[in-house]
Structures are given as C-alpha cells and as structure tokens.
Amino acid sequence: MLELKNIVKIYNPGTITEMCIFEGFNLTVADGDFISIVGSNGSGKTSLLNIICGSIPVEGGEILINGENVTRMKEFKRYEKIGRVYQNPAMGSCPNLTLLENMALADNKGKKYGLKRGINKARKDYYREQLSMLGLGLEDKLEVKMGNLSGGQRQAAALVMATLTPIDFLILDEHTAALDPKTAETIMILTDRIIREKKLTAIMVTHNLRYAVEYGNRLIMMDKGHIVLERAGSEKEATTVNGVLHIFNEISIECGN
Amino acid sequence: MSSFLDLIAGTVTQGFIYALLSYGVYITYRILDFPDLTVDGSFPLGAAVTAVLLTKGMDPYLTLPVAMAVGALAGLATGFIHVKVGVRDLLAGIITMTGLFSINLQIAGSNLAVDRATDTIFTAKPTMALFGSMPLIYRKLVVSLILAVILKIILDVYFNTQSGLLLRAVGDNSTLVTTLARDKGSVKILGLVISNTLVALSGAVVCHEQRAFSSNMGTGQVVFGLATVIIGTTLFKNIGFIKGTTAVMAGSILYKACIQVAISLGLPANLLKLITAVLFLIILILGKRRKSEVNANA
Numbered sequence: 001m002l003e004l005k006n007i008v009k010i011y012n013p014g015t016i017t018e019m020c021i022f023e024g025f026n027l028t029v030a031d032g033d034f035i036s037i038v039g040s041n042g043s044g045k046t047s048l049l050n051i052i053c054g055s056i057p058v059e060g061g062e063i064l065i066n067g068e069n070v071t072r073m074k075e076f077k078r079y080e081k082i083g084r085v086y087q088n089p090a091m092g093s094c095p096n097l098t099l100l101e102n103m104a105l106a107d108n109k110g111k112k113y114g115l116k117r118g119i120n121k122a123r124k125d126y127y128r129e130q131l132s133m134l135g136l137g138l139e140d141k142l143e144v145k146m147g148n149l150s151g152g153q154r155q156a157a158a159l160v161m162a163t164l165t166p167i168d169f170l171i172l173d174e175h176t177a178a179l180d181p182k183t184a185e186t187i188m189i190l191t192d193r194i195i196r197e198k199k200l201t202a203i204m205v206t207h208n209l210r211y212a213v214e215y216g217n218r219l220i221m222m223d224k225g226h227i228v229l230e231r232a233g234s235e236k237e238a239t240t241v242n243g244v245l246h247i248f249n250e251i252s253i254e255c256g257n
Numbered sequence: 258m259s260s261f262l263d264l265i266a267g268t269v270t271q272g273f274i275y276a277l278l279s280y281g282v283y284i285t286y287r288i289l290d291f292p293d294l295t296v297d298g299s300f301p302l303g304a305a306v307t308a309v310l311l312t313k314g315m316d317p318y319l320t321l322p323v324a325m326a327v328g329a330l331a332g333l334a335t336g337f338i339h340v341k342v343g344v345r346d347l348l349a350g351i352i353t354m355t356g357l358f359s360i361n362l363q364i365a366g367s368n369l370a371v372d373r374a375t376d377t378i379f380t381a382k383p384t385m386a387l388f389g390s391m392p393l394i395y396r397k398l399v400v401s402l403i404l405a406v407i408l409k410i411i412l413d414v415y416f417n418t419q420s421g422l423l424l425r426a427v428g429d430n431s432t433l434v435t436t437l438a439r440d441k442g443s444v445k446i447l448g449l450v451i452s453n454t455l456v457a458l459s460g461a462v463v464c465h466e467q468r469a470f471s472s473n474m475g476t477g478q479v480v481f482g483l484a485t486v487i488i489g490t491t492l493f494k495n496i497g498f499i500k501g502t503t504a505v506m507a508g509s510i511l512y513k514a515c516i517q518v519a520i521s522l523g524l525p526a527n528l529l530k531l532i533t534a535v536l537f538l539i540i541l542i543l544g545k546r547r548k549s550e551v552n553a554n555a
Contacts, residue, residue: 080438092436094429097422105422109437115415118422162436 001066002029002052002169002201008060009047009225021047022225025061029169034195034202036212038244039222040252045205048222049173052203054078065168080110083162083200085155087174092158095147099138099157102146103127106161130160134190152183156190163194170195172204176211184208188215209248213241223251266398268517272510273401274462275481279489279505280412281455282482287490287501289428289448291339294350294479298357299331299453301475303460305365308470312371317381321461328457329450331357336446354475362472369470377465397466404462408455409502415451424448456482477530484537485509491543512536 009022021044029035039045050056052063054075063071070078085092093102104119107127128139134156138149146154155175163170172191176184188208192215195202206212212219219236221229221244229247231239278300285293303324310320331353339349371377378384379397388396415421427434427444434441456478464470489508493499519532 074440076435076438076440078438079436082436084436086432091430091432094426094433096429097425101422101425104419105426105433105437108419113419113423113439115418115420118417118419 001031001064003027003064004048004051004061005064006061007051007058007063009044009051009056010059013059020225022051022058022061025225027220027227029201029203031201032199033218034192034200034216035204035218035220036216037203037205037220037222038207038209038212038248040248042224043222044225045222046173047225049084049171049203049205052169053082053084053171081168082171083165083167083169084171084173085158085162085175087177089151089155089158089178092161093146093154096145098143098145099131099149100124100127100142102157102161103131103142103164106164109165130164131157133193134160136186152179152187155179155183155187159187159191159194163198163200168201170200170202172202172206174205174207177207191215209244210241213239213244219244221247221251263394264517264521266394268513269510270394270398270401270466271513271517273398273405273506274466275459275485275513276405276506276509277408277459277462278456278478278482279485279509280408280502281452281459282479283486283501283505284412284424284448284452284455286483286486287428288425289445289452291346291428291445291449292350292483293332293335293449293452294347295331295335295353295357295449295453296350296456296479296482297475297477298354298361299328299456299475300460300463300478301361301470301472302331302357302364303328303457304464304470304474305361305369305460306457307461307464308365308369308371311375311377311464312369314375317376317378317465318383320465321378321458324457324461325454328460329454331457332449332451332453333446335453336449339449340442340446358472358475361470361475365470365472367472371464371468373468375468377468378462379465401462401466405506408458409500409506412502413500420447424451477533480533480537481512484533484540485512487540487543488512491540 004025004027007022007025009020011019011021037045037048047056051058054070054073058071061071062069065081100119104123107123124142127142131138136153136156138153138157141149146157149157175191176187179187188211194200202216204216217236218230218232219239220227228251278296282296285291306324306327307320310323311317335349335353338344338352339346344352379393379400384396384400388399391399416425423434423439423444424447427441427448431441434444463474485508486505488511489504489506490501493504493507515536516529520526524532
C-alpha cells in the first residue's frame with residue numbers, strides 16, 4: 001500500500017518564480033490498484049509520480065510504502081520496490097548494450113552487481129520467454145544493440161525490464177505518448193496483461209482519455225494539484241470517454257484554455 | 258638497419274606502456290562519458306611513487322601495485338569531489354590534478370632519477386630469467402606487451418561482469434541505473450577509481466622504463482589519452498569484433514609512431530605539445546563527424 005499524506009510541493013521556493021503545486025495533497029493506493037491519472041499540462045501528474053519515486057523532494061508531508069516512511073529515502077533506494085517506464089522509450093534501456101545485456105541488468109535488480117558473469121546463460125531462455133509474450137519478435141533480437149531497435153520495441157522491452165523482478169509498484173509515466181497510435185495500442189494491451197499476470201499495483205499517467213477509461217480500476221483527474229474527479233470500481237466501469245472529456249473541457253474553460 | 262628496428266621496438270614499447278593510460282581514459286571518456294583531467298596528475302603520481310620506492314630499494318614488481326593504489330586514491334578524490342560535493346566533472350578533475358602537482362613534488366621533488374644500479378621490472382631477476390637472453394630494448398618491448406595484454410584481458414572480462422555491465426550502463430543511461438535501485442554516483446566513482454589506477458600504473462611503468470620522474474611529465478597526458486581513444490575507436494568502428502580496449506591499444510601505438518616520425522623528420526622537441534594539440538583537434542573533428550553519424554542512427 002502506498003500513502004501520500006498532506007504532501008506539500010513548492011517549485012523554486014523563496015524566489016519570485018515560486019510555485020506551489022501541492023498543498024496538503026492526499027492519495028492512498030491500495031494493493032492491486034491500477035490507477036489511471038489524467039489532467040491537463042501543469043496539473044501535477046508527473047510531479048506526483050516524481051514525488052512517489054523520490055525524483056524530487058517534498059517540502060512537507062509523508063510518503064508511506066507498506067507503512068514505512070520513505071519520505072527521506074533516496075530515489076535509487078526507493079526503486080528497489082518500484083518499477084518505472086518513462087514517456088521517452090530511450091530512458092528505459094541502454095542504447096549501446098545489447099537487448100540481452102539490458103535484460104541481464106534488469107534481471108539482477110535488487111541483488112549485488114559483483115564480479116560474476118553479467119550474463120547468466122541459464123537465464124537466456126527465461127528472457128526469451130518473457131520477450132516472446134510481447135509478440136514483437138524481440139526474443140530473436142537478444143544480440144541486437146538496444147539503440148538499433150524501434151521506439152515501440154524499446155518501450156516494450158523497457159516494460160518487460162521494469163517488471164522482470166518482483167516489485168510492489170509499477171509507475172507508468174505517459175509511457176505510450178511518444179509512440180504511433182498502433183504501437184501505443186499494442187503497448188497498452190501488453191501493459192494491462194503484464195499488470196494482470198504479475199498482479200502488480202500500477203499508477204499510470206496518460207493523456208489518452210480512452211486508455212484512462214478502458215484500463216484500470218480507478219480513474220483520477222487532476223487539476224492544479226487537486227484531485228477533481230475520482231471514479232473507482234463499478235462507478236469507474238460506468239464512466240465513458242465522453243463523460244470524462246466533458247468534465248475535462250469544463251475545467252479547461254474555467255482556466256481559460 | 259638494426260638501429261631502425263630498435264627505433265620501431267622503442268616506439269611500440271612506448272605504445273604498449275601508454276596503452277595502460279589509454280585504457281583508463283577509455284573508461285572515463287568513452288564508458289562513463291566523463292572528461293577526467295585527473296590523468297595529468299595521477300600519471301606523474303604513479304611515476305613519483307615508483308621513483309621514490311625504487312630508490313628506497315623496494316622490490317620493483319611490488320612498486321606497481323603500490324602505484325596503482327595511490328592512483329586509485331586520486332580517482333576516488335575526483336569522484337568524491339564530483340559526486341558527493343557536486344562539482345562539475347571537468348572542474349573536479351582540475352582540482353585533483355592541481356592538488357596532485359604539489360603532492361607529486363612533495364613525494365619526489367621536481368626531478369628524481371633512479372640509479373643505474375637499481376633494478377627495474379625490466380632488469381629484475383625474474384624478468385632476466387625469462388627474457389635475459391634478449392637485448393634490453395626488446396626485453397622492454399616484451400614486458401610492456403605482456404602488461405598491456407594482461408590488463409586488456411582483465412578489463413575485457415570485467416566489462417562483462419555484473420559490475421562491468423552496470424559501469425557501462427551508467428555512462429549510457431544513468432536513469433536506468435537509478436531505476437535498477439543502484440546509486441549512479443557510486444558507480445561513477447568506481448569507474449574513476451579503476452581509470453586512475455590504470456593511469457598511475459602507466460606512469461609507474463614509464464618511470465621503470467626511463468628511470469626518472471619529472472614533475473611536468475603529466476602535462477598533456479589527458480590529451481594523449483583522449484586522442485588515442487578517439488583514433489582507436491574511430492579507426493576500428495566498423496570492425497565489430499574488435500574490442501574497445503584493443504582499439505585504444507592500437508591507437509596508442511599509432512599515436513606514438515606518429516610522434517616518432519615527426520621527431521625523426523627533425524621536428525624540434527619544443528614544438529611537440531603544439532603538434533599534439535593540433536593533431537588532437539584534427540582527431541576531434543573526425544571524431545565529431547563520427548558522433549553525429551551515431552546520433553543520426555539513434
């Protein structure tokens with residue numbers, strides 16, 4: 001379980017460009033939740049993910065993971081329990097390493113990176129099996145340098161890498177936004193399948209309202225650092241894209257966008 | 258004819274000895290993407306420590322690990338200044354390099370010659386037992402070849418360990434290292450330590466070879482290292498099976514050969530650094546073209 005309690009986040013505190021994005025923000029994510037978060041630019045979606053992962057510090061409040069206070073825990077430490085896929089497919093892997101080397105690195109997450117062979121040949125079949133689930137033929141490209149794969153292939157591999165070892169939370173930061181519509185659809189279906197199969201707790205930020213409505217068991221709309229709409233369970237299932245779009249537009253009109 | 262062969266042997270020997278420095282620069286510049294200027298200080302540091310220890314009568318072979326250990330400390334200093342204090346990479350290297358200049362003077366004075374009677378790794382008993390029948394100049398060639406090859410193999414093996422993969426990852430995409438729950442700062446420090454260990458070893462072997470330390474022997478070594486790395490990796494970029502370490506070793510020999518040719522053609526020694534700088538600029542321009550090609554492919 002992940003809890004954000006009274007989070008205060010101010011950008012550039014003490015300067016004229018000071019901007020308060022969260023003032024007493026609260027969110028509880030239960031185990032097994034798959035939350036989609038929508039909202040216009042600047043509504044605080046990505047800040048929220050960065051706060052959860054520890055990529056940016058908070059000025060107040062507490063972050064609890066399974067009851068443990070991680071507010072002051074360093075970013076890299078927090079990733080022991082978190083997997084993250086970024087908007088930019090290049091962020092999730094090393095371009096100059098082969099797919100196999102990337103998989104081996106990801107497979108060792110949470111363990112010591114010592115002087116043992118980096119690639120455990122016995123694990124190769126497991127990597128192939130994991131990659132073949134994607135249906136993109138990546139299982140035959142283990143020796144190919146990551147940088148030579150397409151954006152969609154890299155993002156799919158990044159998704160597998162992020163979920164290869166047991167994690168508590170999967171953070172998806174607009175992870176389909178940089179892909180063409182067809183590839184985005186493929187990645188979204190794969191994401192949903194991986195989340196179900198591995199029974200992950202996931203938080204997904206997206207600009208695609210249809211994905212937000214179709215996938216996950218909770219939907220949150222944010223605006224100026226507040227949750228302005230929350231639908232869960234059967235109420236979420238009854239939610240339509242048009243309904244969400246209507247609310248989205250109303251907020252945008254209020255803002256003068 | 259024999260003097261010509263001797264000249265070639267001497268040049269290639271230089272190439273092998275300085276290849277150790279090139280390996281170090283390869284790690285920082287190519288793998289970590291960290292332009293580390295510590296080299297100009299850690300190279301003479303290795304030589305200074307070696308000169309003093311040889312003079313004091315230490316076993317010549319044992320001077321090598323000691324020099325490597327002090328080199329490691331130099332890398333650790335730069336890594337600490339960069340990662341923990343938050344100083345920019347170039348400046349962190351400059352700070353350590355500048356400090357080391359005085360430290361080297363403290364260790365060995367401005368110049369220190371090692372007595373002819375003192376044994377070096379090229380004249381010590383075990384070396385003589387193996388290669389004693391060869392003239393000194395070829396013995397130097399063989400010993401430096403062995404050193405360069407052994408370290409190349411060790412590095413190649415290391416780059417494929419878990420730790421080595423993580424090191425390569427941090428220069429390639431440090432965000433990934435963070436999401437793998439590893440501190441990217443520590444990995445960078447490790448890389449700087451390994452790099453300067455090799456650089457100091459190179460300085461140590463140069464001291465064995467020349468039987469001398471001089472306080473200004475570090476000047477231009479970074480540029481040399483960068484040039485050899487870029488020459489090597491540019492020349493061999495299309496030959497897939499050639500490893501980076503092999504490429505920079507070849508780069509080092511080629512570079513030393515170029516300088517030797519320039520001197521043989523009557524180039525005044527005073528102009529050497531200027532030629533080095535110009536040569537480096539040309540290599541950079543060639544390398545830059547290569548880099549933009551790489552980016553276009555990414």
